[in-house]
Amino acid sequence: MPPNRSTPSSRHWQNLVVNCPPPSVVAVSRSASHDFSKPAVGSITLIEGWGVEGDAHAGATAQHLYVVKKDPTRANLTQVHLIQQELFVELADRFVVGPGELGENVTTSGVDLLSLPLGTRIHLGATAIVEVTGLRSPCSKINAYQGGLMKALVAKDDDGCIIRKSGVMSIVVAGGEVLPGDALRVELPDGPHLPLGVV
Numbered sequence: 001m002p003p004n005r006s007t008p009s010s011r012h013w014q015n016l017v018v019n020c021p022p023p024s025v026v027a028v029s030r031s032a033s034h035d036f037s038k039p040a041v042g043s044i045t046l047i048e049g050w051g052v053e054g055d056a057h058a059g060a061t062a063q064h065l066y067v068v069k070k071d072p073t074r075a076n077l078t079q080v081h082l083i084q085q086e087l088f089v090e091l092a093d094r095f096v097v098g099p100g101e102l103g104e105n106v107t108t109s110g111v112d113l114l115s116l117p118l119g120t121r122i123h124l125g126a127t128a129i130v131e132v133t134g135l136r137s138p139c140s141k142i143n144a145y146q147g148g149l150m151k152a153l154v155a156k157d158d159d160g161c162i163i164r165k166s167g168v169m170s171i172v173v174a175g176g177e178v179l180p181g182d183a184l185r186v187e188l189p190d191g192p193h194l195p196l197g198v199v
Helices: 010-018 065-070 087-091 141-144
Strands: 024-029 044-047 081-085 105-109 121-124 128-135 154-156 162-164 169-176 176-178 185-186
Touching: 044 169, 081 087, 128 176
Parallel strands: 081 105
Antiparallel strands: 024 105, 044 176, 081 169, 121 128, 121 185, 128 169, 154 162
């Protein structure tokens, strides 16, 4: 899959963080069924190699229904879905969208998730860590939720590259409880920083 866009240099990305509020978890969500939206809850528990305890998309192999139909043995690279709260602010003049309503498990603030390189590790709360595997590509269910929303979640940059705004996917590399208000820390990968593709 083509990348979302070129990934900024490490120095550029670090400057982005410095100019933002302290990164944090705004909300956490889960759903035991394959609904489009996930209700916000008081806390979630991440399980290493599995995902969010009690969530329909948790598992060692793919759980998204469209992927299961193609290859039920495929490794689950979409265990935890994260979206930045700043997206909701951007959409606020046209749509009403809140935490969990686009299906994410973790709503964040203060980090440009879309610009993170492949393999970035995000520390959530005291012990939980997820590793970013790629971008979520907006699907047609988004328009069923709110008409026109899918178009608002896809744009092009000055170079004509597609920007997908509906968050990033990740796997759990260390388990733990995550609550709203928890601190969030980004650990960039060693070596060349590769842009995110779609998973």
